[in-house]
Amino acid sequence: xxxxxxxxxxxKRHGLTPDEYNRIVELxxxxxxxxxxxxxxxxxxxxxxxxxxxxxxxxxxxxxxxxLQGPGENAGIIDLGGGLAAAFKIESxxxxxxxxxxxxxxxxxxxxxxDVFTMGARPVAALNSxxxxxxxxxxxxxxxxxxxxxxxxxxxxxVVRGIGDYxxxxxxxxxxxxxxxxxxYSRNPLVNAFTLGLVRKEQIFYGKxxxxxxxxxxxxxxxxxxxxxxxxxxxxxxxxxxxSKRPTVQVGDPFLEKLLLEACxxxxxxxxxxxxQDMGAAGLTSSSAEMGGRAGTGIEIDIDLVPxxxxxxxxxxIMLSESQERMLIVAAAGRERQVTDVFKKWxxxxxxxxxxxADRCLRVKSRGSVAAEIPITALTDxxxxxxxxxxxxxxxxxxxxxxxxxxxxxxxxxxxxVTSPNIASKEWVxxxxxxxxxxxxxxxxxxxxxxxxxxxxxxxxxxxxxxxARYCQVDPRAGARLVVAEAARNLACSGARPVAxxxxxxxxxxxxxxxxxxxxxxxxxMAEACRAFATPVTxxxxxxxxxxxxxxISPTPVIGMVGIVEDxxxxxxxWFKNDGSVIILLGETGDDLGASxxxxxxxxxIEGTVPALDLEREAAVIGACLKxxxxxxxxxxxxxxxxxxxxxxxxxxxxxxxxxxxxxxxxLQGNLSPVALLFAETPSRIVIAASEQKLERLxxxxxxxxxxxxxxxxxxxNRMEIIVNGKTVIDRSVAEVEQAWRGVLPSILEISxxxxxxxxxxx
Amino acid sequence: xxxGVVVFxxxxxxxxxxxxxxxxxxxxxxxxxxxxxQVGEYDALILPGGFAYGDYLRTGAIARFSPVMxxxxxxxxxxxxxxxxxxxxxxxxEMGMLPGALLPNRDLRFICEHINVxxxxxxxPFTSRCQNGQILSVPIxxxxxxxYCDSSTLAELRKENRIIFxxxxxxxxxxxxxxxxxxxxxxxxxxxxxxxxxxxxPHPERASEELLSSADGRIIFCSMASTLAELAKAx
Numbered sequence: 002x003x004x005x006x007x008x009x010x011x012x013k014r015h016g017l018t019p020d021e022y023n024r025i026v027e028l029x030x031x032x033x034x035x036x037x038x039x040x041x042x043x044x045x046x047x048x049x050x051x052x053x054x055x056x057x058x059x060x061x062x063x064x065x066x067x068x069l070q071g072p073g074e075n076a077g078i079i080d081l082g083g084g085l086a087a088a089f090k091i092e093s094x095x096x097x098x099x100x101x102x103x104x105x106x107x108x109x110x111x112x113x114x115x116d117v118f119t120m121g122a123r124p125v126a127a128l129n130s131x132x133x134x135x136x137x138x139x140x141x142x143x144x145x146x147x148x149x150x151x152x153x154x155x156x157x158x159x160v161v162r163g164i165g166d167y168x169x170x171x172x173x174x175x176x177x178x179x180x181x182x183x184x185x186y187s188r189n190p191l192v193n194a195f196t197l198g199l200v201r202k203e204q205i206f207y208g209k210x211x212x213x214x215x216x217x218x219x220x221x222x223x224x225x226x227x228x229x230x231x232x233x234x235x236x237x238x239x240x241x242x243x244x245s246k247r248p249t250v251q252v253g254d255p256f257l258e259k260l261l262l263e264a265c266x267x268x269x270x271x272x273x274x275x276x277x278q279d280m281g282a283a284g285l286t287s288s289s290a291e292m293g294g295r296a297g298t299g300i301e302i303d304i305d306l307v308p309x310x311x312x313x314x315x316x317x318x319i320m321l322s323e324s325q326e327r328m329l330i331v332a333a334a335g336r337e338r339q340v341t342d343v344f345k346k347w348x349x350x351x352x353x354x355x356x357x358x359a360d361r362c363l364r365v366k367s368r369g370s371v372a373a374e375i376p377i378t379a380l381t382d383x384x385x386x387x388x389x390x391x392x393x394x395x396x397x398x399x400x401x402x403x404x405x406x407x408x409x410x411x412x413x414x415x416x417x418x419v420t421s422p423n424i425a426s427k428e429w430v431x432x433x434x435x436x437x438x439x440x441x442x443x444x445x446x447x448x449x450x451x452x453x454x455x456x457x458x459x460x461x462x463x464x465x466x467x468x469x470a471r472y473c474q475v476d477p478r479a480g481a482r483l484v485v486a487e488a489a490r491n492l493a494c495s496g497a498r499p500v501a502x503x504x505x506x507x508x509x510x511x512x513x514x515x516x517x518x519x520x521x522x523x524x525x526x527m528a529e530a531c532r533a534f535a536t537p538v539t540x541x542x543x544x545x546x547x548x549x550x551x552x553x554i555s556p557t558p559v560i561g562m563v564g565i566v567e568d569x570x571x572x573x574x575x576w577f578k579n580d581g582s583v584i585i586l587l588g589e590t591g592d593d594l595g596a597s598x599x600x601x602x603x604x605x606x607i608e609g610t611v612p613a614l615d616l617e618r619e620a621a622v623i624g625a626c627l628k629x630x631x632x633x634x635x636x637x638x639x640x641x642x643x644x645x646x647x648x649x650x651x652x653x654x655x656x657x658x659x660x661x662x663x664x665x666x667x668x669l670q671g672n673l674s675p676v677a678l679l680f681a682e683t684p685s686r687i688v689i690a691a692s693e694q695k696l697e698r699l700x701x702x703x704x705x706x707x708x709x710x711x712x713x714x715x716x717x718x719n720r721m722e723i724i725v726n727g728k729t730v731i732d733r734s735v736a737e738v739e740q741a742w743r744g745v746l747p748s749i750l751e752i753s754x755x756x757x758x759x760x761x762x763x764x
Numbered sequence: 765x766x767x768g769v770v771v772f773x774x775x776x777x778x779x780x781x782x783x784x785x786x787x788x789x790x791x792x793x794x795x796x797x798x799x800x801x802q803v804g805e806y807d808a809l810i811l812p813g814g815f816a817y818g819d820y821l822r823t824g825a826i827a828r829f830s831p832v833m834x835x836x837x838x839x840x841x842x843x844x845x846x847x848x849x850x851x852x853x854x855x856x857x858e859m860g861m862l863p864g865a866l867l868p869n870r871d872l873r874f875i876c877e878h879i880n881v882x883x884x885x886x887x888x889p890f891t892s893r894c895q896n897g898q899i900l901s902v903p904i905x906x907x908x909x910x911x912y913c914d915s916s917t918l919a920e921l922r923k924e925n926r927i928i929f930x931x932x933x934x935x936x937x938x939x940x941x942x943x944x945x946x947x948x949x950x951x952x953x954x955x956x957x958x959x960x961x962x963x964x965x966p967h968p969e970r971a972s973e974e975l976l977s978s979a980d981g982r983i984i985f986c987s988m989a990s991t992l993a994e995l996a997k998a999x
């Protein structure tokens with residue numbers, strides 16, 4: 002077979018710049034052949050090489066007392082004590098989910114599950130952060146706009162079904178996350194999937210090809226032509242022709258993944274495995290190069306031995322295929338039989354395709370001759386690193402004009418916020434996810450953080466995914482700090498001490514200096530907050546090029562934070578439990594309406610200055626809340642975020658499983674405008690309910706930490722009543738508000754399903 | 765007394781069921797691999813939830829050909845207790861060990877939530893410790909739990925008191941809006957004529973500990989254990 006010549010066009014189609022190509026020639030000391038060019042193109046893609054982000058990521062704190070494994074492996078690992086550890090990570094699957102929502106989202110879940118079980122950990126919890134374009138159709142809209150919204154709806158249904166079908170079949174509970182909507186995600190949806198697994202410390206495995214001469218074993222699904230150049234596709238912006246990229250989206254098989262999980266864990270237990278890594282983005286190429294890279298060894302593969310789904314595949318296609326549900330294993334020499342037998346039991350392919358070498362080269366042989374031969378460091382350490390130009394926006398930030406509606410209008414503003422898709426109940430989504438399998442789910446979806454018990458211990462793990470693109474758009478640095486603070490606060494409200502986090506950094510094109518400025522600022526803000534809360538970053542993912550036809554997303558860093566609950570009986574939810582409890586506000590409300598949900602809902606604008614965050618105050622509030630929970634003084638705790646205090650109170654009142662709604666009567670006073678008292682998004686605030694007898698001790702704890710504490714009302718009855726400076730501004734039945742809140746997504750998405758099927762709308 | 769939990773490669777509630785039997789009700793239990801063709805030494809077998817062989821074709825359609833299932837069938841024919849939960853119920857219907865079929869949910873979506881079922885019959889080894897009409901809050905988690913059978917089968921099930929659980933509201937009334945998946949006559953679980961094989965869509969193993977929001981499902985496993993203890997005493 003003769004390979005086509007490499008010319009300017011070939012290089013461009015591989016997403017490489019002329020400079021990058023010259024560097025390849027220099028590193029190899031010759032021109033690459035097409036297979037080698039393909040290998041370089043995926044390994045040097047933004048998705049695999051982090052070439053634009055690397056210089057910045059170094060500024061994040063990554064070490065801590067409990068960190069067993071920081072960034073650089075398939076997942077980060079923290080010590081849970083008692084010989085147990087948790088492996089967790091978040092990854093984006095944004096581009097594939099736009100092109101083919103169902104498979105894109107499903108394989109996103111599959112990929113992150115493999116990242117976790119390749120470390121030896123059994124996945125016990127999944128969460129996801131989803132960002133979509135708006136869903137509401139206004140009759141006055143132009144047809145093109147309506148079509149775009151129909152497409153958004155179909156992306157939502159497809160993504161949710163994809164996540165559900167994969168996780169449900171695999172048997173991992175999807176226990177929480179977030180779903181947000183904004184115009185900027187209309188043609189750039191974000192699908193970030195998080196998984197956490199449990200592993201005994203002595204059973205942790207790494208992606209290292211150690212031991213010269215050890216066999217390299219391919220296990221799992223056969224290789225097909227699907228997903229070729231997925232990593233390159235995820236490193237480009239989209240244009241009109243994005244539909245034609247559909248063949249680069251992989252197809253998932255959750256049943257096979259389940260078999261792969263069980264077989265891998267069983268083979269690991271047998272002790273014959275030296276190193277293991279999943280074949281995710283850039284498939285066989287990245288798994289072999291990265292495993293050799295980490296161990297300082299080389300790998301030689303006979304490509305003809307790779308199990309193939311179709312005939313006539315070239316070495317180029319096999320090396321670049323992103324077929325799902327595959328792993329690469331390095332076994333101890335002489336024990337390959339032990340490994341292959343386990344996989345046979347689970348009816349999976351397991352074939353020795355090569356061995357570990359000393360020459361630090363990735364060598365691919367086909368039909369007796371060498372198809373590719375590349376020094377591994379050229380693919381990994383020597384990959385280009387860019388310090389891309391940075392430009393801060395020219396116009397300075399100023400406070401935005403905020404309307405202060407008359408008191409009579411506050412009720413309708415409140416209802417507008419309660420029923421905005423960002424705040425409305427996400428039940429329609431999480432009901433499609435099995436959130437109870439494995440029987441560990443202690444807090445059902447809908448509260449501040451998801452909590453699972455750790456069987457046979459007194460402990461529990463809390464997890465949350467948070468983002469706030471409104472803040473990050475206006476001020477990326479302060480926004481990132483606020484997001485980390487909110488994640489930590491969410492964990493504290495559920496009774497957990499925040500321990501570590503993983504991040505998924507979703508941005509537009511890094512080739513635009515203002516985007517790189519947003520990125521750099523985000524990293525600095527995040528680093529500051531991580532230090533303040535002693536929550537190091539144990540790994541994560543960067544997703545650039547989230548833009549279509551030149552219109553990009555707001556900076557959207559997503560934080561996945563994990564916390565430990567020392568005593569499972571301290572797990573706390575946001576919901577009011579009893580009539581007659583006092584409602585307490587920890588922290589105090591400021592005039593923080595800039596870039597708020599209120600401003601967006603009432604004016605359609607996202608502007609102004611974000612709320613000021615005092616990291617020390619935040620840490621004090623978090624510490625006080627935890628202490629109060631651990632002393633068993635509080636009945637519920639809920640953080641104030643989107644929509645402010647009024648929304649936090651309403652969410653605490655709504656009914657939940659086996660719990661009737663509990664109304665409240667709250668009396669707010671102060672010099673602030675009523676609209677600020679209700680809807681300002683001042684951080685470092687938590688709404689707590691407690692019995693009156695506990696009040697004295699609660700005041701003590703708050704005072705010791707210099708945390709403001711005010712009693713703002715009482716729970717009870719079936720109405721939510723808010724009085725501001727002596728005047729009733731909201732007085733509604735909880736049931737009526739709750740019905741509206743629960744009805745938003747079903748009313749949009751159920752109808753859309755019918756319309757889409759009637760009109761035969763396809764994306 | 766010994767329980768066996770059958771493990772198909774795609775079972776994913778096998779560990780959960782095992783946990784409840786061993787840790788919550790404290791009885792001996794083994795996993796039984798789907799390739800086993802003998803299941804002699806057990807007193808009760810449980811087919812757990814999950815996606816037996818991926819269920820891409822039709823839920824349980826491939827599982828019925830599995831070696832372990834012919835063994836399960838002869839075990840049931842000898843009078844052994846067999847409980848099929850969710851996917852287990854689907855497999856029992858495919859096997860013909862229970863009548864009818866489980867179709868895709870009415871709204872064509874997977875549903876995971878706590879629902880109420882009313883215990884219609886206590887005259888089975890699986891519900892002997894329940895009160896007649898007792899309401900259990902237990903979760904469902906399925907995409908294909910819409911029970912269907914023809915009218916003569918339905919008449920027979922009713923006449924022989926073989927409808928064991930119905931989806932109901934909190935007061936025990938089987939209303940259309942308390943039916944989550946479109947099942948005929950709100951059926952959530954049925955048994956065979958001999959009453960030793962029960963299939964149910966809800967997951968009692970997910971509601972067997974107070975910590976997990978509801979412990980209402982535990983009574984199913986306790987009933988089985990009591991029945992077996994009495995049988996052992998009698999023999």
